[in-house]
Amino acid sequence: MNIEQIIKGIKERSPRAIARAITMVENGDVLVEDLLSSLDKEAIDSTMVFGITGPPGAGKSTLTGKIVGYCRKLGKRVGVIAVDPSSPLSGGAIHGDRIRMMEHSLDMDVVIRSMATRGRLGGLCASAGAVCRILASSGCNPIIIETVGVGQSEIDIVKIADVTALVSAPGLGDDIQALKAGLMEVADVMVVNKADKPEAQMLAVELNEIAREKGTEVILTIASEGKGVDKLYHVMEKIYLENEKKGIKQQKRIEYRKKEITDWVIEMIRSDIEKKIDSIDTDLDKDPRVVASKVASELKDVLLN
Numbered sequence: 001m002n003i004e005q006i007i008k009g010i011k012e013r014s015p016r017a018i019a020r021a022i023t024m025v026e027n028g029d030v031l032v033e034d035l036l037s038s039l040d041k042e043a044i045d046s047t048m049v050f051g052i053t054g055p056p057g058a059g060k061s062t063l064t065g066k067i068v069g070y071c072r073k074l075g076k077r078v079g080v081i082a083v084d085p086s087s088p089l090s091g092g093a094i095h096g097d098r099i100r101m102m103e104h105s106l107d108m109d110v111v112i113r114s115m116a117t118r119g120r121l122g123g124l125c126a127s128a129g130a131v132c133r134i135l136a137s138s139g140c141n142p143i144i145i146e147t148v149g150v151g152q153s154e155i156d157i158v159k160i161a162d163v164t165a166l167v168s169a170p171g172l173g174d175d176i177q178a179l180k181a182g183l184m185e186v187a188d189v190m191v192v193n194k195a196d197k198p199e200a201q202m203l204a205v206e207l208n209e210i211a212r213e214k215g216t217e218v219i220l221t222i223a224s225e226g227k228g229v230d231k232l233y234h235v236m237e238k239i240y241l242e243n244e245k246k247g248i249k250q251q252k253r254i255e256y257r258k259k260e261i262t263d264w265v266i267e268m269i270r271s272d273i274e275k276k277i278d279s280i281d282t283d284l285d286k287d288p289r290v291v292a293s294k295v296a297s298e299l300k301d302v303l304l305n
């Protein structure tokens, strides 16, 4: 398949073309720039991107699967990007390859892709943005991004979403503290999953206090039974539409785009930086931080002149 065929194939919703395009993005293929330049801007602008984040075990994958099911009932074509190496949705994401949700694996209008973190979140952010735009151009709306959100470093990837649901559940222990520390700030809506467990009520009360201060909502779900999923979907859609009307969505996207550009630039000059460091090996006895300052100031001199 050449670039023209892939571009045409994406518009025609060909799974093979979509897969090829995403692989090109992930492999850092230079030719992908032609492809990315000719994606459907209107579709990209009007596609809702929903983030589902929270600690491992909260039920994000189960919930994502049910939201997909609900979207299909509404006749919507859905994209899923699972940035969760441990996700059962991704079958472990061992190959970082196209993943399957058993129920939806034969459905042509559910496009699922898992992305391995590969320990490099910066690069991941950049690739995820491109993948998102490819899926939008193939007619997916909404796109759901599932991410494990436990640390500060994962928060960046969450910002790709227009609307983020923070999923928690009773019995996750200290992870809730981590949530409070980091992810609350990016949550547009809070979900207490596993509402079939009695302890869920306590958690909901606790989160409600925080939510009230922030002006957000707490939604109870039983993902395993599909309960509360329709409500969650409609709340996220409502927030999307409100943010769009207020220009908040557009602003968020501009911010993310700048971040993507920054990440790509760093990615693209990484090997030059490595070469530079190789060329100053006489200084390696010094503290790395000290050497880094020297390298950075030399690079800045080159860049700014």
Ligand SMILES: Nc1nc2c(ncn2[C@@H]2O[C@H](COP(=O)(O)OP(=O)(O)O)[C@@H](O)[C@H]2O)c(=O)[nH]1
Pocket (backbone or CB within 6 Å): 054, 055, 056, 057, 058, 059, 060, 061, 062, 063, 087, 088, 193, 194, 195, 196, 197, 221, 222, 223, 224, 225
């Ligand atoms: N009791 C109960 N278990 C659930 C619910 N939702 C998911 N689970 C279970 O919780 C475990 C973790 O779910 P998973 O979706 O993989 O969580 P993730 O790590 O956040 O993606 C699985 O064993 C699910 O079957 C729920 O609403 N109630």
Ligand SMILES: [Mg+2]
Pocket (backbone or CB within 6 Å): 060, 061, 062, 084, 086, 087, 088, 089, 146
């Ligand atoms: Mg998961």
